[in-house]
Amino acid sequence: MSGFLEDAYGARTQEAVNAHYDRWAESYDAEVAENGYATPRRCAEALARHLPDRAAPILDYGCGTGLSGAAFRAAGFTAIDGADVSEGMLAQARVRGAHRTLHHVSPEAPFEGIDVRSYAAVACVGVIGAGAAPFTLFDDVLAAMGSGALFVLSLNDHSLADPEARARLDSLAPSPHTLLEAEDGEHLPGIGLRSRVVVIRRG
Numbered sequence: 001m002s003g004f005l006e007d008a009y010g011a012r013t014q015e016a017v018n019a020h021y022d023r024w025a026e027s028y029d030a031e032v033a034e035n036g037y038a039t040p041r042r043c044a045e046a047l048a049r050h051l052p053d054r055a056a057p058i059l060d061y062g063c064g065t066g067l068s069g070a071a072f073r074a075a076g077f078t079a080i081d082g083a084d085v086s087e088g089m090l091a092q093a094r095v096r097g098a099h100r101t102l103h104h105v106s107p108e109a110p111f112e113g114i115d116v117r118s119y120a121a122v123a124c125v126g127v128i129g130a131g132a133a134p135f136t137l138f139d140d141v142l143a144a145m146g147s148g149a150l151f152v153l154s155l156n157d158h159s160l161a162d163p164e165a166r167a168r169l170d171s172l173a174p175s176p177h178t179l180l181e182a183e184d185g186e187h188l189p190g191i192g193l194r195s196r197v198v199v200i201r202r203g
């Protein structure tokens with residue numbers, strides 16, 4: 001293994017996360033493909049099990065270079081908008097063309113210019129936890145979504161080891177939200193990393 005992946009999961013500030021992904025943008029697709037990146041397909045298939053309307057609008061939050069958008073397309077979804085904090089990653093997503101619209105967002109105003117309530121589903125594929133967005137993004141997304149909308153997200157082994165992740169998942173049981181599924185499976189088999197794909201219906 002070489003490149004940026006081995007340095008992807010360290011603790012760092014959001015500023016350092018942005019710089020890391022800006023530098024990684026050009027080689028990201030090749031490096032994660034080499035390691036069998038499975039989570040985008042797993043998230044798209046999980047969402048498809050609960051959202052039969054393939055024309056329903058999806059917000060792919062933390063869309064990166066567009067691999068998650070391409071996976072939602074491959075599952076049949078046709079109206080996918082993307083958002084990310086890294087201009088470098090967004091530039092690659094523009095070239096890929098899997099998204100209808102792409103938004104550059106800032107962690108301080110995560111949904112500025114985005115009508116989150118208009119989406120049938122919000123996705124955070126490989127976005128929340130170790131080395132990327134803070135766990136508070138989980139709370140922010142759920143708060144911003146419309147009632148009845150779906151939230152599909154993945155948490156890799158590093159993120160799941162953090163009590164902050166477990167607290168969020170445990171808090172769902174007594175909340176107005178419904179945990180529709182949580183399935184463990186391959187994330188990056190090339191480096192032996194797994195992830196949990198979770199689908200939540202917002203109350």
Ligand SMILES: C[S@@+](CC[C@H](N)C(=O)[O-])C[C@H]1O[C@@H](n2cnc3c(N)ncnc32)[C@H](O)[C@@H]1O
Nearest residue numbers: 021062063064067068085086089125126132133
């Ligand atoms: C591992 S990549 C996943 C990208 C894409 N979803 C995929 O599956 O390939 C993590 C992405 O999260 C973005 N990110 C990190 N912190 C973020 C934040 N606070 N808000 C939105 N996106 C963020 C990074 O810029 C990066 O593009």
